[in-house]
Amino acid sequence: MKVLDLIYKDLKIFVRDRKALFLTFLLPVALITLFSLAYGGIGNKEPKPEQVLISDMDSTALSQELVSKLESIPGIQWQSIDTATGKEAVKQGKRLAMLSLHTGYADSLAAGRLPLITLWFDEGRAMETGMLMEALSASIVPSLERNRTQQSIQGFLKVRYAGMGEGFAEGLSKEIGQYMETSSSSKEIIQAQGITTGRQVNWGLIQSVAGVAVMMLLFSVAAIGGSILSEKEEGTLKRLLGSPVPSSGIMLAKLGYAVIIAMAQLLVMFLFGWLVFSLDIWTNPLGLLLVVLATALACSSFGIFLAAVSRSRRQVEGMSTIVVLIMSAIGGSMIPLFFMPAFMQKLAVFSVNYWSIQAFYDILGRDADWAVFIWKAGVLIAIAAGLTAISLYLFRRMVRRVS
Secondary structure, eight states, rough: OHHHHHHHHHHHHHHHHHHHHIIIOOOOOHHHHHHHHHTSOOOOOOOOEEOOOOOOOOOOHHHHHHHHHHHHHTEEEEOOOOOHHHHHHTTTTTTSEEEOOOOTHHHHTTTOOOOOOOEEEEEHHHHHHHHHHHHHHHHEEEHHHHHHHHHHHHHHHHHGGGGGOOOHHHHHHHHHHHHGGGGGGOOOOEEEEEEOOOOOOOHHHHHHHHHHHHHHHHHHHHHHHHHHHHHHHHHHHHHHHSSSOHHHHHHHHHHHHHHHHHHHHHHHHHHHHHHHHHHOOOOOHHHHHHHHHHHHHHHHHHHHHHHHSSHHHHHHHHHHHHHHHHHHHHHHHSOGGGGGGHHHHHHGGSHHHHHHHHHHHHHHOOOHHHHHHHHHHHHHHHHHHHHHHHHHHHHHHHHHHOO
């Protein structure tokens, strides 16, 4: 009976511990729901169409025929563009890829040669490009190969059997072409070509360092923000309120401390990636420092905000766990964004992780111009300003209750 009493006693303690209940039941349920939505486990909604650029430099009837066929492929939206502008858009990460139909496309088909088609793609999104190549190959390569074969056979027959008439050569070439379809060529008609910055880029390493760094930073600053509530519970806050420093100064001092720690943590992580894994962090050190500062501000203000909306340190710890994990999942730290359905990709923009990781991609992988990533840093700074303003308001209300 004593053993049962001890079990009953522990169960009562467990039930009264809201944090334990939260982490035991609600957190797993929330994460299961999130990952199920991300991987399409709920509903059968169509995925968001991929926007791909196309440059038709041949501008012939045959090339236009291929463009029409491409537009019928489900899940892809095509946008016509000139080659130079399209390459720059892919390089800057604005589009996944661009399909180029080179000059001489129709002539190549007429001569029975492989047509000149290149798929220029963002090397930072190689997995998505592989899926795109499969869709293109399945949709257009068989017809292109059949057209090429028939044109080649027809050209030969017109010369070899010129006296039999053009209709005879055309009919016979179609029959031979149909017979040869069972053993179609294995040559690649579409040549995939990554748009590089002229140096070797390890995209997986950038994702690992940036994604993990931002996620762990959010946990760290949440703990720093929670220290305000520890001071409140221990009575230290009352003594601080008696000092010449205004209440807003106390909150801003905590924010400043969090920003310094956050910047140090991010810089150490990137230096570690450079020293141990040869991550190239010196292509744009000033740009990297700007994004590190913006990320530190946004994450630190998030930690202060959690403290402002909570009543105890235990609430901060419980709330930060689920919020950080969800933000990291939808923001790209844990799950590649292209795996997610369209509505979750839209939700990603509400997370600090998304803006920070995309900015690090621009600097470390794409060598993007300042105009490309500086506005992403601006979004992070705007998030920091908004959360700080709300936190100051809530902190003043808490101070009135304490005093």
